[in-house]
Amino acid sequence: MHAPATPIDIDLLIEARWIIPVEPAGQVLEHHAVAVRDGRILELLPSDQARQRYRPGQLRTLGDHVLIPGLVNLHAHAAMNLLRGYADDLPLMRWLTERIWPAEQKHVSHDFVRDGTLLACAEMLRGGVTTFSDMYFFPDAAAEAALEAGMRAALGVVVLEFPSAWASDADQYLSKGLAVRDRFKHEPLLHFTLAPHAPYTVSDATFERIRTLAEQLSLPIHMHVHETGEEIERSLSEHGVRPLERLHRLGLVGPELIAVHAVHLDEGDVALLARQGASVAHCPTSNMKLASGASPLPALIAAGVNAGLGSDGVASNNRLDLFQEMRHAGLMAKLTSGDAAALPAEQLLHMATLGGARALGIEHETGSIRPGKSADLCAISLDEAETRPCYSPLSHLVYAAGREHVTDVWVAGIARVAQGNLLHLHNNELKARARLWQNQVAL
Ligand SMILES: CSC[C@H]1O[C@@H](n2cnc3c(O)ncnc32)[C@H](O)[C@@H]1O
């Protein structure tokens, strides 16, 4: 007779009715558990074995829930939560030049970005998002907000050729942004990208500097690309080539590129992105709302391009809701391809998790439920009127459930949402500050 082995002390054991680890593909585990120690996933195993093997400091039993990796919002302008509903029903260039850029020139400051980003973190955490990739002025303020919220963030070193309250020219955008990276680079939850705004706002000379920096510092390049037909026309008339071809000639189309939107692509553009190993950040809601167009996502994926999902800012969405983005991406792909099998639920969940993490170069850290990764996790109740009966948890997760069904969220093993409530951010305080900003912006 063997004496029973002494249970191993761990910080947290999460048992769930269903677990979809995302990696390996195709798995929907039933009655399994995730063991967490020091913020990392130690093991994924059947619940009955977990109870024998581990002695958890905390036990969370999710009887009728599905546990998935925390969602990754691959493209956001978090601080724009303070401009939600400020400019609707306009196409991109009029929206930017007539409404958004003038408002940003007038109001954006360190405090605006801090308060707006905190508001966005509250919305994203409650919706199961544990990582966001941000592009905005004052990335230092966004970093402070992400740390306060306890979220993982990839902060963009933004670059444009026109002045703002954050920086006066491309040199200063780069030097100030890189100083922010130096200040925060040892924070385990913070990551960085180079974030030139778009081909139509950044010069060739600046792109060359960005390419060199991306190589030297091994940073992803996060940029709006091929968002509208107008952008393509303008590049053809000003540079004689399409934007992606121009970027390719400047050496920016490679595995480090995260091409945000990537809507107006011809076959050559798709082949280029695939050949060069670039990723795309698909933002279906923003693309529909600004009437920018529909990305040929099924063709991109068939060509082997890695894809993640982004919300864009709430001034063009108007939610930071990755459940909505999964559903819109799937419906849009089916509609535009005329193929009901285009982008099935598993592919959509992959985009909302591992695809985003891979684009950011942090798939060793997050994006799937795998031993060694950070315990970035999201639980969704499927015991709701909207989700009973349940023949397939994956189907419900993508096509029927929503962020309102998220019950628990952990980032690096720390609970940030429990029973649908934020644990560390104070909703009332965030709302009060949002009201103060509204009074200023509305003046
Ligand atoms: C340099 S900070 C980011 C900059 O981008 C603006 N913006 C927000 N959404 C979009 C979009 O869909 N396309 C292009 N630019 C966008 C935002 O307002 C900031 O000015």
Ligand SMILES: [Zn+2]
């Ligand atoms: Zn954007």
